[in-house]
Amino acid sequence: MNCRHLLLAVCCLLSLEAQSQDSVMFRRISDEIMLRGTCYENLRVLCKQIGHRLSGSPAAARAVDWGFDALKDAGAEKVWLQPVDVPHWVRGKESLKLRLDPKNGFEEVPMLSLGNAVGTDGKVLEGDIVMVTTFDEFKALKDEEVRDRIIFINHRFPQEMINTFEGYGAAGPYRWMGPNMAAGRKAAGVIIRSISTGIDDAPHTGSLRYADTVKPIPAIAIGNMTADRLEAALKKGIAAKARIQSTARMLGTARSYNVIGEIKGTEYPDQIVLVGGHLDSWDVGEGAHDDGAGCVQSIEVIRTLKALGIRPKRTVRAVLFMNEENGLRGGYAYNDSAVANNEKHILALESDAGGFSPRGIGLAMERPRREFIQSFRHLFLPYGVYDFEQEEGGADISPLQRRGVPVSGLIPDPQRYFDLHHTPNDVFERVNHRELKLGAVAMAQLVYLITQYGLK
């Protein structure tokens, strides 16, 4: 063995030793969370004592207080509130009645206004229903077929896509953009088939955007079963009608906050590793998977580091973002502050895809960094985390991403998310304790690695 070989062998051994230490730390992190984790009980409190918490609502304000205390309890060395001005939309009272058969009268069906939609000022808006299944079909309608009609956008969630987030990407624009297109052509209102993998009748809310140039019109979602019935009636040539009544309205802007907790790094305190989720939710259900899960998992990362006595070399910051659902103002405010304070984020990791068993970690960053994280794949594999190929981050960290910050997103099993997302069924009982904790394990493990090794 010559000197170079000896050096190589020593390097090899040192690297193996480091890997073995990381593997031991991964196990300690996992044991700590699976045996003594508090994220599930935290989620119970958030869901059951506060409940849903749309931006600007009194519940959202209570959630901010809760988040502050929870981060303190977890052992964050510094916890603070970062002001965010958020849109304050209220659903008010709302109903949809359909006449699916001229022989019968109108019947009330389950519905939810889309978020940020206008209402009818409480008056009854009655109109004939015209169905389209695609944007092309809508464009092919003559103006007189759209004007004053209620457009039923009957686009189905593509169930054949194994990654339901791809399906959401494909079907989602019918919710985000469809109402605006109909408004631009003077339709009276819009009913959409919910963006839903569910085989039930739960309506799914979610945000829409009106362009400044159009006069907003009411836009509501119905569940898949009601949509099936409406579709069947229209296909039979029945002249179906709808009566929409809603007091939904935008109240203006309210002061709210991102909640931030931090453990200062011992060697490179200026390098920040961010882990987060969003604290606001839609105003139905309990925002359990979306995104109570991401919040309590982020808090668990802080708690775990403290509980294990890990002093991270780099700063770890847990951020509970406000207003992901209908404005993303929290994400922008955080980024603005980071710019103003010249903060250096070396990685931002978000969990906002549900509290389901983790399968992977998305990596949206330059190739060498992605490959560096991928080189630890074997350490994650015993924890069921195998997929490091997706280039996903999260909505709240997308403003950071656009400035070049490497971002990352927890990838849980996606099969159930769009059954529950934005519905009254997104409640604590639909979250499994072990799945939720295992997601926190993967997040804490990644945060540990990056605080330890950096991400050059």
Next chain:
Amino acid sequence: MNCRHLLLAVCCLLSLEAQSQDSVMFRRISDEIMLRGTCYENLRVLCKQIGHRLSGSPAAARAVDWGFDALKDAGAEKVWLQPVDVPHWVRGKESLKLRLDPKNGFEEVPMLSLGNAVGTDGKVLEGDIVMVTTFDEFKALKDEEVRDRIIFINHRFPQEMINTFEGYGAAGPYRWMGPNMAAGRKAAGVIIRSISTGIDDAPHTGSLRYADTVKPIPAIAIGNMTADRLEAALKKGIAAKARIQSTARMLGTARSYNVIGEIKGTEYPDQIVLVGGHLDSWDVGEGAHDDGAGCVQSIEVIRTLKALGIRPKRTVRAVLFMNEENGLRGGYAYNDSAVANNEKHILALESDAGGFSPRGIGLAMERPRREFIQSFRHLFLPYGVYDFEQEEGGADISPLQRRGVPVSGLIPDPQRYFDLHHTPNDVFERVNHRELKLGAVAMAQLVYLITQYGLK
């Protein structure tokens, strides 16, 4: 390019072409099941119209009829019943009352007798409770500390194990063997902490064995919350007492059946690829995950091949086994028949780990065969199936395995199974339609490959 290189290139191209065809067929199988699959509706009928179906019960007999019809409807070319004589155990009436505080009286708590356990002939069995947490602790007890006492086996499910089936393997013996050990030392009865990952109070039944040399004693399971309370009382030094009352008894043997459906292979009809689950369940809940899921997925494999017009080169046989839970008689009867008829099974695949999102396929077979299947891993990856390293089959196919038949087991996500397993909560509502179907996709894909290529 010389001749050899040319030959190599042609072989390469042919192989790529085959892989690409397989990839197309994988997609067709997936689309067929995700868009038009019937397994979820089949499971609804099995769970809601028949319900739980312990071996020997009238419901099990109805399940046999249902299975026969379902396999016919799926398009099996031949469907038959294979006689199996099964133990017929009945739970009868049962209750457990605990006195956790001498100041208070006895209170009734949720409980389930373990399967195959004896009862008290309806009389009250009252006794002092002695707690042990491990076999070693039990062995260390003096004989007079065991005799006539009710032994509380308080062994916790190891929540830190990520693969809960490993946890079940570690904790399960306390249920299977614990009561027999206590009976051998003249205890009066046994109470076990359920083999459960649940953080609720659901008791989990499951089978036990008494040796022929011991006089059987009653053995019951309590949920984790009751077990926590009992543990706390005993740790405080309280002289806790139990009153067990049960009419559980073994009635003898009943005639039942495995249900088998088949599509004959076009080129190698004598080579059988088996896919199966078990039709019986415990007598609580609806046997939805355990193992209604495996049954309807196996039926879905047959339906999918027919619906896609695939004529398999080798014979595909779906088997709904009877009596996995408390005797495995169906598995033995099937194997005996296979031996008697000199049948050649080239692969047996079982789904008996729940209708959750698939993560892998266990391969218990000789290395070259395992490596052959592993060589298709990349085809499965887009469907979330990545783990081909575990050497798992299934209980019903274990008699085949012992004769050298290559066996395989679907590996779904394991986080939720032992919350529900053998409890009243294992009901249809706890199965997600997409997860169930995705499991069937992986099974149909593997079956397709092996019918196409064999498994030498």
